[in-house]
Amino acid sequence: MRNSRFKQRSSRSNSPSSPKSVPRGRFSRRIGTKTQSSKKNQPTPLPKFRLLMVWGVLALAMLGLSWKIYQLQIVQSQELKEKARSQQTVNIRPYIPRRSIIDSENNILATDRLEYILYVHPIQFKLTQAEVAAKLSPILEDKTPQQIIERFKERKTGIPIARGLAEGVAERLKALKLDGVEVNETYRRFYPQENVMADVVGFVDNERQGQAGIELSQEKLLERDLMSLYVQRTALGSIMPTSLPSDLLKSNDWRVQLTIDMRLQRSVRSALQQQLKKFNAKRGAVIVMDATDGSLLSLVCEPTFDPNQFYKSKVELLKNWTVSDLYEPGSTFKPLNIALALEAGVIEPNTVIFDSGLVTVDGWNIFNASKTGNGSINIAEVLQTSSNVAMVQIMRRLNKEDYYKRLQKLEINQKTEIDLPGEVSGRLKNKDIFMSQGIEVATASFGQGFSLTPMKLVQLHGALANGGKLVTPHLVKGLVDVEGTLHWKPNYETKQIISPKVTKEVVEMMETVVNTGSGKAAKIPGYRIGGKTGTAQKAGPRGGYLPNAKITSFVSILPIESPKYVVLVVVDEPQGGNTYGSTVAAPVAKLVIDTLISLKGIPPSK
Structure with a gap:
């Protein structure tokens, strides 16, 4: 019985056709699971906004790429080309020496x-x-x-x-x-000429920068104008020889030519050195100028320095004090005051002035250097005797305001605009002070109470020599090639300040100073030379004048029949009892004029 039941159960469970072999509820669940699984494997439709978003991103990317291409190809095209060129080429600037400096005779002064x-x-x-x-x-x-x-x-x-x-x-x-x-x-x-031309040429420092003289004032003119060169190079960085210009190492050979004559300069320096040594003077200077155009033929300061070893010199020697230091010109200014008085019409060449030897102004007693009077003297004799008293009486004849305006017309308080660095302006008293105090007019009449540079004094005497024109003293003639052809020259200003008639009269009066007056030491037989001596007290740093300190000077103009050259000699603080412009400065001027006559072939006067 047990076996038969077992067999029945077995047959039921193994029969595929039997409707009762699987429970109904379980079958239903399996069918439902299979249906859900098949739905998951089917693709889900993409929403429209996501599709539009993707296309929008792609469109923006295309626009951005197009804009970038436009920027690179059109807007930044030139800039990118330059960058590419800079990567493919190298900028080289060969070392270019400064221009050489030569004198008027083509002698090398600096190279x-x-x-x-x-x-x-x-x-x-x-x-x-x-x-x-x-x-x-x-x-x-x-x-x-x-x-x-x-x-x-x-x-x-x-x-x-x-x-x-x-x-x-x-x-x-x-x-x-x-x-x-x-x-x-x-x-x-x-600097092959060493100290001979140091006052003019100056020097450069170890960084090749001009520090004095022409080397400083003409820095741009001395720099050669060579442009940078761009040459191609290989990927490894080496320069391609075919890209080098054939004249790479050639630069223009123009040189800066000066108006200075080194032969005259050497002779002048020797004469000045001897006189400074003789009188144990502090320092001295000589200026020789062609008054027709302002060109300087010689400019000497002693003591000086060697520009090849400038670092061994005292700092004060590195400047040219003829343009940087002021002094009271004293009697060398008297011819200019005479010119102003003649121009104003308050005197004539034959006007007679009585010189008593003493004049009192605002309680101050003014004497002649000789401490004596000269009696009745004409204007030429005023210069011959260098009478302070007569000069005070002459300049008193001018209205104070008129006199001041005429001094201003001489541009005492302005620079000469010489092509040297460090020039200072002269000093003329304030108009109110000058007008209110009679002593100011009196001291100005014999060259004191105001100050100027030696270069300014030469410029003013140049106006007496050339017919009344104020020329610009200068050293640079221009740029010349190796054959001496002038390719460029600067323009220098000229202005009329005194009438030619008056200057001619004054210069002829100055001739009498050399022939019969205090300038006899500068006389050269056969030549007509005009001049004026000067012995001025030195102003102290706190006002007043320094005891036993003076500046002696002598200014000359030649030849009188056709004035062309001005020579100024200044000797600062000569020592000894007989130290005047006539004894210290005038003998130097004679030696300088002798050399000038020889070098320039000036014929004797007829």
Whole structure:
């Protein structure tokens, strides 16, 4: 029975056709599960807004790319080309020396030359310091081994042992092949005339920047105008030779020519040096100017310096004091005052003035230098005797305001505009002070109470020589090539300040000063020379005048029949009892004029 029941159960469970083999509820659940699974495998439709968003992003990307292409190809095209060119080319600027400076006769005054510098690097020595010094000393003749060793102790590397070495010396040093010893090439400004032209040319420092004279004032003119060169290079950075211009190493060879004559300059300096030594003077200066155009033929200051070794000189010697220092001109200004009085019509050449030897102004007693009177004298004799008393009486005849305006017309308180650095303006008292105090008119009449530079005084006497024109003193003639052809010249201003008739009368009066007056020491037989001596007290830094300190001077004009040259000699603080413009400055002027006559071929007067 048990077996039969078991068999029945088995047959039911194994029969696939039997409707009762699977329960109804379970079948229903399986069918439902299968239906849900098939639905999941089917693709879900994409919403429209997502589709539009994707297309929008793609469209914006396309627009952005188009805009970028437009920027690169159109807007930034030139800029990108320049960047590409800068990557493919290299900008080189070859070393270009400064222009040479020459005098009026084409003598070299300043030029650039190749030289060598010896550097040592003790940290790299393979020999001992004593061994290296022993090898260097015989070549560097001015340095002992011990001196060289002392230099080695300064630092471990980059010690400059010697500068300005000649090529032969440099080659001998290189031949030693010592580790830690280096010879470098460089260019240096060289002044072959040494101190002869230092006052004019000036110098450049170690950075090749002008520091004085023409080297400073004409810095731009001395720089050669060579543009930078762009040459192609390979991907490895090397320069392609075919891209180099054929005239790479050529630059224009124009030189800066000056009006100075070195032959005259050398002679003038020698004459001045002798006189300074004779009178133990503090310093002196000589200026020679062509009054027709203002060109300076000589400009000397003593003592001076060597521009090749400027660092060894005192600072005060590096400036040209004929344009930077003021002084009271004294009696050398009297011819100019005479010209003003003649121009104003208050005197004539034959006017007679009584010189008693003393005049009192505002309670101040004014004497002549001789302490004596000259009696009745004409205007020429006023200059011959250098009478202070007569000058006071002459200038009193002018209305104070008129006199002041005429002094202003001379441009005393203005610069000459010379092409040298450091020029200062003269000093003329304030108009109110000048008008209110009679002593101001009195002192101005004999060249005191105001101050100017020696260069300004030369400019004013140049106006007497050339018919009344105020010319600009200058040193630069222009740019010339190696054949002497002038390619460029500066323009200098000229203005009329005194009538030609008056200047002719004054110059002829100045001739009598040399012939029969205080300027006899400058007289040269056969030549008509005009002049005026001056001996002025030196103003103190706090007002008043320094005791036993004076400036002696002499100014001359020649030849009288056709005035062309002005010569000024100034000697500062000569020592001794007989120190006047006639005894100290005039003899120097004679030597200078003698040389000028010889060099310029000035014929004797008829």
